[in-house]
Amino acid sequence: MSELPLDAYYDLTQIGEVAVSPAGDRVAFTATEYDQAADEAVSSLFVVPTDGSREPHRLTSASGAASPTWGPDGDRLAFVAARDRDAEKRVGWRDRDDEDAGDAEGDASEDDADDESADGEGEDHLGGDDEPKPQVWIFDLALGGDARQVTERDEGVAGFDWSPDGDRLVIESRDPTDEESEYLDQVREEGGPIETTRLQHKVNGAGWTDDVTRYLFVVDLDDPETDPRRLDDAHGGGAFEDVAGMDPTWGPGDRIAFTSCRLDRPDDTTVRDLYAVSADGGDAERLTGGDLAHGAPAWHPDGDRIATTASDPDDPPAPAEVYLVDAAEGEGDDPDADDRDAPTSVTAALDRTIARGGGVEWVDGSIYTRIADESHTRLVRVETDGSAERVFEAQGRDRAMVGFDIADYGATAVTVLSEPESGTDLYAVDVTDLDAAAEPDSLRRLTSVNESLTDEFPMPEARRVEWESDGWTLDGVLYHGPDVDPDDGDHPLVVAIHGGPMSYDEPVFSFDHAALTSRGYLVFRPNYRGGTSRGREFTAELSGKWGTAEVDDIAAGVESLADRGWVDPDRVFGHGFSYGGIAQGFLVTQEPELFTAAAPEHGIYDLRSAFGTDDTHVWLEAEFGLPWEDPEAYASSTAMLDAGNIETPLLVMAGGEDWRCPPSQSEQLYVAARKQGVDAELVVYPDEHHNIGDPDRAIHRLEKILGWYETHDPAIEAAD
Template sequence: MQTSTQGPDILAGTLCRLVGVKPTSSNITNCPYRNNYAYVLGLPGSVPVQLDAKGAIRLKKARSICAIAFSFTTLGLASDLQAQTPSQAIFTPDDVFRLKTVDDIRISPDGGTIAYQTSDADIMIDASRHAVRMIDVATRRDWLLAEGSSSPRWSPDGRLIAYTSPGAGGRTRVMIAAIKRGAARMVAEIPGSPSEFSWSPDGRTIAFTMFVPEAGPTMQMPVTRPKDATWAAPPRIITGVRYEEDGQGMVAPGHVQLFTLPIAGGTPTQITTAPLDVQNPPSWTPDGSALIYSATNVDTLGANFHISGIYVVPASGGRARIISPSTLSGQMPSVSPDGQSVAFVAWTADGRDYSPSRLYVVDLGGGNLRQIGKSLDRDITSAVWADDGHSIYASYGDRGVDKIGRFPLDNSKITEIAANVTGDFSLSSNETIAYAAARSDRPADVAIQLRGGGSKVLTHRNEGLLAGKLLGIVRPLAVKSSLDGTAVGSWLTLPPRYDARRRYPLILDIHGGPYGYNSPVWSTKDQLYAAAGYVVLHANYRGSTSYGFAFADRIAQDPVGPSYTDLMSAVDAAVETGVADPDRLFVTGGSAGGKLTAWIVGNTTRFKAAVAEKPVINETTSALLSDQYYASELISGTKPWDDPMRFWAMSALSQVAKVATPTMLIVGEEDRRTPISEAKQLYNALTLRRIPTALVLVPGASHSTIGRRPSQAGILAKLTLDWFRQFDR
């Protein structure tokens, strides 16, 4: 190869900057390849890339964030995002490393103190550091309880708090701190990852769940291995239904079981032994004699496969009995204050692709099942009994906004208590609610809602970082679907210094699921896009939840048509209001949003460029290669071999002959939900069709964790922007 600085060197320069190397003429090298150019990035110390037979480059050095394959018909990425000077005071990729988040917010029984978990980005480890912090509700005094710890849980009397910390050799330490004395001690060091902690009413025992490995199929080696010999690992034999899971990789045989641990110390006692996976925190009866939990069958295909039941088991162990009907799949059980009833959320196990989660109450002995909150056509996600036992506090999504409501047992009027909630909530004995309060211009903070009304935000963890910055402004957008005139919940994030007299390039960002929804709250990615001068459009298209069953179920027979129409209607509205430039439209989305992105570019040429993240491209291969392959019949209503043409008709790959839009694909190398093979199919097809394309492979990232590490969040946003800018002409 000859060193040269001639030709488009944007890709090499961008990647140099992203891995912290100043681009120079000595480390930007080009070489001819089939009448195009392959740009190879040279870094000091080694050659970190290799060029494969198809002209793809792959970063090899450990400090590189992504592995990237490019079709060189594109001749590289568009111009690098210009660095912003401090005086401009807008949100930059550097700020991603300074963000602080709160989670797992737990209020003390008397409502006077809150324990919560923090996650602060650390640029040196490219990850978040966890800690448990405390805050006095009255004075707002905030202090550190335990560095590197998580999962705080109050004892019933509020004198102690349990949490977990990393132990030696991958073990987990269960710790208990005395709040007044400030002293902490280790109760046990447990192998594995115990979770879902719950105190017994007398404060002497903690219940938790933990995975218990079991012996799997083995084979006898034909030759005895000599002492001290180094041999290859033996073959892995798979005979079960579940053998891999996104975010975990290959799953060892075994089940998640329920345990108890005395806080005085000792060995955990395994309470459940059935071949079921225990889910969610267990709930104790008031007298401490029994535990109520949800568990699901993940081993045997059949009518009850992946259906969760609500079970009662003696706290000392023994035979468990189910108290929920087989027609419901129940989770999040909560025992009433008098110990006579159990509240839980459940969806109807009727084989439908989507079934809404509702709130139910059943007698502890089983029977007398009744639905609570019948008037609310929304998905319920969690439930906690009010102290008086006459109502239940529950969380739900309503038109893209997460809320907490009070649900009377007599099914009278539901009272909305709090809105813009992120994650779970906790309740004190005086019914003060603690939760993470969401905002559009800040990550969530710790907040409380008082029983008599009134709320207070107690923390402002990102104020020092964001107070002096110009941020993207979130505002609603009125959209009526051209399909049938139905309102489509939509909003825009406008660039800092937005000028209503001009039009802006627009990025349509499509949420995944599809049974889920986006909320108009803080989004790091949206702020990065807005800072680069783009308007970002979100639309909760048909299939989205929080708008009622009929709205979500509209895609049961046609998984893409109604969604596509809703999304195009949202883009039309953004253009008609004068915000978006119709000649500078771009589209992206992840998971189901990636699938819709791929479908969109096969059905319209209105977008200048597209980025499909972790997409489903071929419904047949996705149905059989996903870690959730066993659910494919629920998603499609049939199996690929029974109706192959239906699967093909639903596949974005079936539209590839019509694609003319430059399209980048992004996927995690450890993605087992929508594996790399999905993105590769579209990448390869577009390469063969000579359509500008690129494939971005993110090392170590699964479907659920892609972009979670701060550097990856920044680089993926930047690569997306660079891809769009290349074609923004």
């Protein structure tokens, strides 16, 4: 079996967002590709007919396209991208070259400033950064031609939606005051000092936070000379606003829904209330009660109800559920009157969490959403009375649904299905066939974005495995090469631990899996207690007591595979990212003989020193309390206190700007291992957040992990 070369990562394509046109005849989607020359990831925009009659058509490249959203006419497609500014078609701002043209000498400085900004505005616009900021662009697919830029916000655009008549947009954008602009200029141009009074002083991926408020603005597409109109009471707020956004959603009756946190201590909670405001302005009306974290609002066509996904910040193990929110326009002088009906969950009876990235779609009075169900992402149809039915049996349990959208008119659905052997691709199906017991004739594959990889190199096969631990029957996914039979026995094993921990693993297409299995490894992805997809009780098994259930479950899973004769117990390797790295830290301190070598990535190993230096103080308090009030809870969930037990060679990896799991945590684990003479190496990627970024970093990571395993593999040592 030939090995998958690691530089084939540059040939990988990963599908992102999908948006079906209103009539259901086309679907727009984003796809991340990897530019080897520039050594960067690029998100491009494509459109493909849902009847499968043509290959996808590329609309953009090298522009970082995101948030594709169809206009109500189905001919216009808007998206957000940080492209070079469209100097020929200025829409949505005034052209200063034509303003006060009679006084050329007096306007020289303004002309110079306009010429400089014509090259695009970057994240550090006020500091002179020439990189463009994300703006809204619109393709008119009926007329053809390139996209037209319709916004120019100094701080960029974070979200948007179309008005039902298609002549306006609502956009979300930061709007600094003059004083705030001076501070941003100082930080961006001079590097600081950083000054803050915010409790949520930094957020992973966004960096140090500031006091700039984000607002909603209305953009008139029919009057390009008119500046966007700010809705003064439609403003954001909250600890994670920089990454969660405001979810602006334009509904019937010219009302706009959005999320915000306006509690007394907005940085001390993850609550996000749902609001509604008139597109003409005025006071925003709070629709929810300040106790849940709402998101992804979807208006019912009657305009009196909104479906959202929401979770309870004070109950971390509780499933995220679909709620119905009373959105009838309030009466009287108090826009926040308490007499409206409280939001009601319509998925509570399922005891299943909404799958990550899952939204809600209205079709004929029913709601479609994706849930995590027994280590499997499932599509369900939910009625407003709380009854629910699992649909789309054609998916099966051997592939994962990682995306979904339905046409506004409800005739066509598009799903993104991920299959270990054949890739992750778009499929269209008639909505009427979602109830089919077998694969319907209307199911058609629209893309084959990784065909060159899957045709040329061996992709892994996957099987689900089960084992017992502490009275629970657990499951996981085992990947192996197509020419490998686990029953042949004594295979080297890589235990790849999912993060979260509130997550789960199911069979998916993965470059990492293929790189490992093509080199002879079995890859085991265990679904341990504390994850999701099996109800609140299962998730609560780990809440507030890290380093307990997951250690027992993963160790029992490895032992089960060894007992079957599939695995050589002297050649067991491990890695995990985020909570997977945290779990790896507990495993090497509590089960020092389990792994031959391990590579914990971007983890936390001392919960006490993490508090306040990472960005998760709200979550940690909800799960463990405060460290000065309950120090034992933090100590008992700290792997560093058992670091004297480490015997496993450790490759410890971190991101230099990871504020979710700060690099200092990895330094502590590394130093603890080295202090005891254990073979260890520390790898820090200086500019990386809590992610795996550019392709050279992703390839280097795999090279290091594979090299670490090979260095400590007794079979390779014996052969040498």
